[in-house]
Amino acid sequence: MNLVSSHQDTLESEPINLLIVDDIQENLTAMEALLREPHLNLLCASSGAQALELLLDNEVALALLDVHMPEMDGFTLAELMRGSQRTRHVPIIFLTASPSDPLRAFKGYEAGAVDFLHKPIEPRVIAGKVKVFVELYAQRRLLARRNAELERALELNETMSAVLTHDLRTPLSVVTLCAEKLAMELPDDAAARRTLGYLESSGRRMARMVTQLLDFSRIRSGGLRLTFVRQDVAAVAEATLAEFHQTKPDAQLVLECTGDTKADIDADRVTQILSNLLGNAIEHGGTEPVVVRLDGTDDATLRLLVSNAGAIPGDLLPRLFEPFKGRFSASSGLGLGLYIADQFTRAHGGTLGARNEQGRVVLEARISRRNR
The missing domain is CATH 3.40.50.2300 (Response regulator)
Structure with missing residues (x-):
């Protein structure tokens, strides 16, 4: 036999x-x-x-x-x-x-x-x-x-993605700087300025994609490093909203703060958390105001809530923080923003959740105050 x-x-x-x-x-x-x-x-x-x-x-x-x-x-x-x-x-x-x-x-x-x-x-x-x-x-x-072969292939792919996205930053920076310089030197030509506006907005969008891909590679490879310093998260939120006002002047953004808003955070990563939540809210919230609320009434946890008009479909809600959501949900980006926000929130000892509440979508990040 x-x-x-x-x-x-x-x-x-x-x-x-x-x-x-x-x-x-x-x-x-x-x-x-x-x-x-x-x-x-x-x-x-x-x-x-x-x-x-x-x-x-x-x-x-x-x-x-x-x-x-x-x-x-x-x-x-x-x-x-x-x-x-x-x-x-x-x-x-x-x-x-x-x-x-x-x-x-x-x-x-x-x-x-x-x-x-x-x-x-x-x-x-x-x-x-x-x-x-x-x-x-x-x-x-x-x-x-x-499985071993697949793991090796994934590691190689992630390494190549990290190298590629890192190397893309330099030529992309040159394109963006040239576009800004041309905008200052061009005569008052509405058509040319409109074209430059498209170039600048596309450059910024591509820069966000490159940053997201690089963050994704760092998260997947375990190369993410955070530096925690005691800071006022309200000041970080104000600076982030000010940047959004410059790039999206038509967006209605409201910041509300209650309680003690200080915590041990990596300011750059918290800025990315808030930026990704805001970008998602502005994209899907229509013309209604986007409200950012910092709730510091709890001694152990700082709550960061971003809400916009609308509702998340029931079948998408459980998968909202998966990477590359563009394959099952329409998006103008890579579908990495909420995934990265979730991972950065976890790195701060917290959780990120989403819910539909009275005709609005609420994304809530709970960040531990003590991370050192």
């Missing part, structure tokens, strides 16, 4: 190890003859101590253990295997010549057995059971290899 399916491509280069332990040489020879296959490497041991030595040097798919052995019986060997991180997950089938005994079988299962077979063993039964565990092991090994 072929114990390994031909479609298991992982077996072409590496054989699968199978451990057989029996103190009687004739039994080992018989099991070897029964289970020998091209892609199986049979490791035979005549004692528990010899089996442990083999397990130190080899990873096995299955262990067939004789119960009755001198010095160390199969149950003791199984318990030692279960006590080791390397071998605790190896499936064990016990083989015994004793009559069927429920208490003894229970002891075997308690020691970690997946099966308990009585001698003389039917060849087709043992071959069938071994085949199942060998194929399961081959599938796990194949899955582990593919």
